[in-house]
Structures are given as structure tokens and as C-alpha cells.
Amino acid sequence: MVAFPCMSTLTFDLAASASAEMIREGFHPDFPTGTEQQVEEIRADGHVVEPDPDKRDLRPLLWSSIDNDTSRDLDQIEVAESVAGGNDIRIRVGVADVSASVLKDSPIDEHAAQQTQTVYTAVRNFPMLPNELSTDLTSLNEDEDRAAMVVEFVVSAQGVVGQTSIYRALVRNKAQLAYSKVGPWLEGTASPDEKVAASAELQAQLKLQNVTAVALRAERVRQGALEFNRIEADPVVVDGQVHEIRTAEHNRATDLIEEFMIAANGTMARALREARRSCIRRVVRVPKRWDRIVELVERNGTKLPSQPDSGALNAFLQAKRASDPIHYPDLALAIIKLMGPGEYVLTKGDDAEPLGHFGLAAEDYAHSTAPNRRFADLVTQRVVKAMLDNEPPPYTDAELAAIAQQCNLQEAAARKVERAMEKRVAAVALSDSIGKTFHGVITGSGDKGVYVRVFHPPVEGKVIHGEQGLDVGDTVNVTLLHTDPQHAFIDFGIAR
DSSP, X not given: OEEOOSGGGGGOOHHHHHHHHHHHTTOOOSOOTTHHHHHHHHHHOXXXXXXXXXXXXXXXXXXXXXXXTTOOOXXXXXXXXXXXXXXXXXXXXXXXXXXXXXXXXXXHHHHHHHHXXXXXXXXXXXXXXXXXXXXXXXXXXXXXXEEEEEEEEEEOTTOOEEEEEEEEEEEEXXXXXXXXXXXXXXXXXXXXXXXXXXXXXXXXXHHHHHHHHHHHHHHHHHTTOOOOOOEEEEEEEETTEEEEEEEEEOOHHHHHHHHHHHHHXXXXXXXXXXTTOOEEEEEBOOOTTHHHHHHHHHHTTOOOOSSOOHHHHHHHHHHHHHHOTTTHHHHHHHHHHHHOOOEEEEEOTTOSSOOXXXXXXXXXXXXXXXXXXXXXXXXXXXXXXXHHTTOOOSSOHHHHHHHHHHHHHHHHHHHHHHHHHHHHHHHHHTTTOTTOEEEEEEEEEETTEEEEEEETTEEEEEEEESOTTOOTTOEEEEEEEEEETTTTXXXXXXXX
16 A cells, blocks of 8 residues: 655646546536436336336345445345255346336437446546436345346356356345455455344355355366456545555455356356347457467466467466466566457357457356446347347347447547546656656557556556667566656656
8 A cells, every 4th residue: 555645636636637538538428418307207117126027026035245345336236045955056146127227219328328338537437327327226225126137047066157047036135245345254364344244144145155256266267267366556535635546456255246247247148149149249359469478478487379378378377376476466467468458249149159258268258247337238138138028139230239339439438538547646646756766567568658557556657768678568667757647647767
């Protein structure tokens, strides 16, 4: 954790800067005329959370959610139970039924289709849907009855997913929990928080979920999935002032939610493929710069196959993480950058061999578990409902392709906004550290310059002196030369 004085923030308005950055990148932070009226109509239409023959009433189950400490747009809840007569565990993942409230082609939906996602910055969040929906009416809030799409699957002791089903249900989140509290408790390094401590049943439930998640992850790794122990910045900004920049790391609770999310998204994609329904999938293509990954790995004493092999790469990463935890984050970050970002693509119902997800070693993967935050997930929810009801698809292939393209464009724009605001927050925080030396790794090298991410605090900047000959993956010591919050500049020089 690195703490900084706050006085420099008094001269720079981070919140206003975030709004301006959104507009600069083509977003429309304000909702269109008529939004308030539509929200009130949705509020008045309470049938989506009332008992219905088409919905299973699963409110008595011990559902819980785990998310960030400040999250209010809750898309996913979970519950587990042992299957009688064996070691299998049945997992149910409840996903907020946003499509029951946000109708296709309504003003709110059209705004969401243009924005495509909620954009998160340290100083302000820019929601895809109005807060009255995403943090209230369509959020799986604690002690509230909600409509949900449930993805159910049975997990064997070996972590193999089977016996899947998807259906509508009524649910009730019994415990809204946080990664920061549940993770350390599951790891045995901290006591449970008040909610967990007060319920032996909830403790048993979370432990059962954790056992299942561990088995799921082990099986994915056996299949060649990549595991990255990433280190990210977690700025603490209060009333526009930067109080500190923490280092945020994965823990057992984040792994748990990730595993259930991956299993649910894979189940959705497989169901759509088996029904020969076109959909939008999330893919990570085979890395174009595999040769550079091979070169980096070979520097560390391991030779990878000449052709991309996620299993071999992950075996190296895990061995490196165990043998050299200090330098592992440098290498992992470089490989993430070389792999390239994920993207949304149209997969037609008659595609024999859909593109897969290299990082997850998965053939079938469709984003579906965050419809309050991502438009692709909301679209998938509508496509799945049409499949369940044996109705015509709600979108043509051409429409799905256009939506996928818009999602890709806006995702790239959102990354620019988030990176710029990360740099602005960091520039404010580092303004009193000019001349100090930091250790980092080169994360970008091209026509636009050479970029470095330093590790403590974990921030990124541009190398403007001594950058010649540097490439992605090189570890360096750099000196902070200059910060400019207005232009989101953090400039370094190679330390001498």
C-alpha cells in the first residue's frame, strides 16, 4: 500500500475529467429524454417478481452474492448443494433477469446498445443502465425478491461439468458479501465477517462452493486454461481526493466467483450451439505474437512448442509463480499484453467449429452473467429466452454481428477512458515523487512509444528517455520525470 498527500488534488477536478474523457471517447454519459418515465413504468410493473407458472420459486434457497465492497449493481448470485448418493455438487448461478424489465428497442435499451457497457473509473462510474434499474430494480439486492435466469450444473469431484439446465426463477439474495472479507476467511487468514460468523449454514454453504470452485479450476487447468496472478491498482478516492493507491490481488473468493461465472457462460454457449442458435461469443484468438512469448519464456529457462499451446504456457507460468514470486508478476503482465484482448464475435447457428477462448482453453464461451453492466450479456439473455420458448430469434445474424462490432469498439474506448483516469489519479498521487526510481516491466512498444508499468504502486506511464531497444517483457528501473493530470501523462526515463 502506498499513501500520498492529497493537496495536489485540490487543483484538479478528477470527476469532471472523467466525464470529459467519456465524451471524448464517444460515450454519452447522460440518459436520453424519456428515461425517467420508462423507469417509473418498470417500477409500476411488478409482475416480473411475482409467482408465475413459468418461474420456479427458488427464494427459500440460501443464495448469496460476492462482489467488491462498494458494488451495488449485482448481476450474479450462487447456491450449492450436495447431490444425494455421491460426491457431486449441484451449483445454481442466478443471473439478474434484466430483459424482463428492459424491453428490446425501448429508449433505455437503445441507449445501452450504443454504450454497450458500464464504465468504471476510480472517481465515478458511468452506468449502461439507469442506476434506478442496475442498482435497484434489476439488481439482485439482499433481501429482495427478484426475477432471474438460473444456470444449473452438476460438478463432479474431478471438476467436470455435467447435467446442465437453464430456466427462469424467482430468487432472493440472503447475503450480500464482499471479496475482501470472504476471501481471507476461506484462506484461513482472517475471521469471518459478521454475516458469515452469525450463520453456520452460510459458512457451510460458502465452504461447499469453495470446494466446487477449486475442483472446477483444477479441471480447467488440466485442459490447458491459463492462470494469471495479476496485480492491479486499487485507488482510494474520497470526495475527489486521492488518499492512497492499494495493490488489489485475487483471493479465494474472487476465484470462486470467476469459476462459477466461467462454468455458467460455457453452459449458455453450449446450449445455444446445441440448439443451433446464433449468438454473440466472447473469444480470445490464438496469440499472434506467440514467437515473442516463446522468446520471453526461453529467457527463463523453458522452451515452449513453436505452435501456440496454452497448456504448456500455463505449466510454465505456474512453475514460475512458485519458484520466483518476485519476478512472476512482471512476466505474467507481459504475456497478458502479448496475448491481446478478448473480442465479441457472431457465431452462427450452423457454424461447425466456432472460435474458442485461448486463455480459458474453452471451445464454448458467451458472456451472459452481467446483463446490468454489459449489453452483450443482455442480448444473450434474450437469445436464450427465445431458445427456451422455442420462439424465433430476437435478432438476425446481421444484427448480432453489428452488436458485436459495437461492443468491441466501445470496449476499446472504455479501456482508453479507464487507462486515462488511472493515469490521472496516479499522476495526482505521484506528483510529490518526481526523481524517485521505480522497478517495472515494458508493456507496450510501437509507433506511439514505449510504455512501462511500475509495480509499487502499480501504475503505467511512458518512457521518454532511454527507450531505444526496449520491447514488451523487458524489466527495467525507471526514474519519474514528470506528471501531468490534465493530459494523463506520467513520464519516466531509464534509470542510470
